Amino acid sequence: MAKYKLVREIDVRLADNSYPILIGQGILQNKELICRFLVSKQVLIVTNTTLASFYLPSFMTILSDRQCDVVILPDGEEYKNSASLNQIYEALISKAHHRDTTLIALGGGVVGDIAGFAASTYQRGVNFIQIPTSLLAQVDASVGGKTAINHPLGKNMIGSFYQPKAVLIDLEVLKTLSLRHFRAGLAEVIKYAILVGGALLDDVRTMLAATTDVKTVSEFLEVSDNLSDIVARCCQIKAEVVQQDERESGVRALLNLGHTVGHALEAYTHYSQWLHGEAVAIGLYCAALLSHLQCGLKQDLVNEIDELLFLARLPRRIPVSVDLNALRILMNTDKKIKNNTLRFVLIRGEGDCFLDGQVTETKLEAALESAVEGE
Amino acid sequence: MAKYKLVREIDVRLADNSYPILIGQGILQNKELICRFLVSKQVLIVTNTTLASFYLPSFMTILSDRQCDVVILPDGEEYKNSASLNQIYEALISKAHHRDTTLIALGGGVVGDIAGFAASTYQRGVNFIQIPTSLLAQVDASVGGKTAINHPLGKNMIGSFYQPKAVLIDLEVLKTLSLRHFRAGLAEVIKYAILVGGALLDDVRTMLAATTDVKTVSEFLEVSDNLSDIVARCCQIKAEVVQQDERESGVRALLNLGHTVGHALEAYTHYSQWLHGEAVAIGLYCAALLSHLQCGLKQDLVNEIDELLFLARLPRRIPVSVDLNALRILMNTDKKIKNNTLRFVLIRGEGDCFLDGQVTETKLEAALESAVEGE
Numbered sequence: 001m002a003k004y005k006l007v008r009e010i011d012v013r014l015a016d017n018s019y020p021i022l023i024g025q026g027i028l029q030n031k032e033l034i035c036r037f038l039v040s041k042q043v044l045i046v047t048n049t050t051l052a053s054f055y056l057p058s059f060m061t062i063l064s065d066r067q068c069d070v071v072i073l074p075d076g077e078e079y080k081n082s083a084s085l086n087q088i089y090e091a092l093i094s095k096a097h098h099r100d101t102t103l104i105a106l107g108g109g110v111v112g113d114i115a116g117f118a119a120s121t122y123q124r125g126v127n128f129i130q131i132p133t134s135l136l137a138q139v140d141a142s143v144g145g146k147t148a149i150n151h152p153l154g155k156n157m158i159g160s161f162y163q164p165k166a167v168l169i170d171l172e173v174l175k176t177l178s179l180r181h182f183r184a185g186l187a188e189v190i191k192y193a194i195l196v197g198g199a200l201l202d203d204v205r206t207m208l209a210a211t212t213d214v215k216t217v218s219e220f221l222e223v224s225d226n227l228s229d230i231v232a233r234c235c236q237i238k239a240e241v242v243q244q245d246e247r248e249s250g251v252r253a254l255l256n257l258g259h260t261v262g263h264a265l266e267a268y269t270h271y272s273q274w275l276h277g278e279a280v281a282i283g284l285y286c287a288a289l290l291s292h293l294q295c296g297l298k299q300d301l302v303n304e305i306d307e308l309l310f311l312a313r314l315p316r317r318i319p320v321s322v323d324l325n326a327l328r329i330l331m332n333t334d335k336k337i338k339n340n341t342l343r344f345v346l347i348r349g350e351g352d353c354f355l356d357g358q359v360t361e362t363k364l365e366a367a368l369e370s371a372v373e374g375e
Numbered sequence: 376m377a378k379y380k381l382v383r384e385i386d387v388r389l390a391d392n393s394y395p396i397l398i399g400q401g402i403l404q405n406k407e408l409i410c411r412f413l414v415s416k417q418v419l420i421v422t423n424t425t426l427a428s429f430y431l432p433s434f435m436t437i438l439s440d441r442q443c444d445v446v447i448l449p450d451g452e453e454y455k456n457s458a459s460l461n462q463i464y465e466a467l468i469s470k471a472h473h474r475d476t477t478l479i480a481l482g483g484g485v486v487g488d489i490a491g492f493a494a495s496t497y498q499r500g501v502n503f504i505q506i507p508t509s510l511l512a513q514v515d516a517s518v519g520g521k522t523a524i525n526h527p528l529g530k531n532m533i534g535s536f537y538q539p540k541a542v543l544i545d546l547e548v549l550k551t552l553s554l555r556h557f558r559a560g561l562a563e564v565i566k567y568a569i570l571v572g573g574a575l576l577d578d579v580r581t582m583l584a585a586t587t588d589v590k591t592v593s594e595f596l597e598v599s600d601n602l603s604d605i606v607a608r609c610c611q612i613k614a615e616v617v618q619q620d621e622r623e624s625g626v627r628a629l630l631n632l633g634h635t636v637g638h639a640l641e642a643y644t645h646y647s648q649w650l651h652g653e654a655v656a657i658g659l660y661c662a663a664l665l666s667h668l669q670c671g672l673k674q675d676l677v678n679e680i681d682e683l684l685f686l687a688r689l690p691r692r693i694p695v696s697v698d699l700n701a702l703r704i705l706m707n708t709d710k711k712i713k714n715n716t717l718r719f720v721l722i723r724g725e726g727d728c729f730l731d732g733q734v735t736e737t738k739l740e741a742a743l744e745s746a747v748e749g750e
Binding site: 015016041082086089093094096098099100117120121122123124125146147148151153154156157158159160161247248332333335336337338339340 | 391416457461468469471473474475492495496498500521522523528529533534535536622707710711712713714715
């Protein structure tokens, strides 16, 4: 039996659901551990074409003692749609999966979101396990029970809150990511660093400064030895926020820092130009600029956020080709809108963010204009 | 302001949701009452072509002080599908409905199920109010938070548990139902009468015996004066069961009496031959026959159930044209299956039902064969 090393176990404690997040190395190869969370006789694995070639054969060996079916989706945010969802439903029904089956999301945020939504709606809800394989999914998307598919007019417009039975985070799998996909996940890490400030912000800064010029993910992991600790701290923050506010009626909305503009940019380009994390990176810079105009965020911290994104080699500027009016119209599908008013997560200082429903069109326009490339 | 008469108010008390069921006359015309439950500035009404002509103009007048949009679906179980669901999503997105909007289901079980599912998944969940207009929806479908759409291979395969903010039952609207649609609802009433037995069974028998030969719903309501009381008692039973077991891990499954065969018959005929209640009526008779074979239900009670269905002028036999093997295969999508085993709700006696996972293929075959027309 393959050995694994556990880095951290975090429990997400909710009113009627509690579940563990296991973070470690070699988890995906450990049959005993996987089977501890997999009690059903039927399993459907949802993954994508890229990951299937890496992990599927060995992972299916672990599950060879039960009915194990697979749906392999094309890789990319543009496939997080109703066609992919139907592909999962068709597989579940045609292979006669019953209400006591388990869906496993083996993949990044796209796979996790769509498999989670399928699990929450097939026969009114079946078991679900998250095995996130991208950095973005490990630090953010796999924790907290948000599931969704996109609509051509807006990101994550159709979805549910539906908690997994477990989140199994194997840090080993990060090595198979392209550097671009890995770096996209750093945008969410930077988001957490801004949200809580202090030691996490310092450690993230140190990690990014040391790894700016690496050429591969393996090199990143060699140069910086604290990524696994940072992943665990991000999960811990997310777990605590979700425990306070599972359905985002309050504090959970702060985790959307950078996402209002980020989601609009994704919809504007039909989910094809940027990875989600890259769009969030631009969104974080816009949030910093808007915070400067709206609530006096100091220029030093605006610059620091810009610098962190630069060190992570993430995009930070809106391309000149983007029509800013069209972008603002796309923000009308933002899920934080209340009483017809758009609310932004703004930054007063490090570790001090809040939801602001008083941002004027003029200030938003000014912030977006300052974020355009070459401005 | 139009007056209304309240017959009963029942509270459904759940761990993190509580909501009222109001049963009365004239509710739909009472602006103050409707607006008590409708606090949002945006409303989307989901209804069908038949009901729209009866109720929509006056109902929309009540809501004229806010953004009020409408989706009118074709009438019929065969439209409880993903195309209708998408029609609702499209309306919500194109009219810029935000997370604080309210969906109102103004219709029977089909409208309620599909609007409820749309409400549970649009932006991960928005407010939802049930205004059931059919007898079936008033006594059963509108209470308890089951939402769903059908899949060509199985009834209610895609859905969620999602509770409304209120259920407003106006008994006046029953008068506009066709007698056939009204009688279909009596199947669920008979189901409750078998499940609890005693006084309810007596009162239902009396009501049905007195109304067998009526020609219109209005005549039914004139001849029998206790329907509103019976509706209230059915809602009360459902509320109590749902409070004990919201997500159907135990006792709630008993409410599926007659539905395993009923759902298979609906899927077999692509939801076009019988109304849901009519298929359940045949299913109830099959459940009685199977209970006789499997757990010794006395022939007297089998006959009594047959008689009740006859008095309600409901179908009770499987047509000879139905392929019983194909019907049994369709039961493989039943949501009560556990460890690959079909479980049936069986009847030991009046007020004494249970879930049985030990029914053999042979006994099921025998019961279905005895239920065929002319046997």
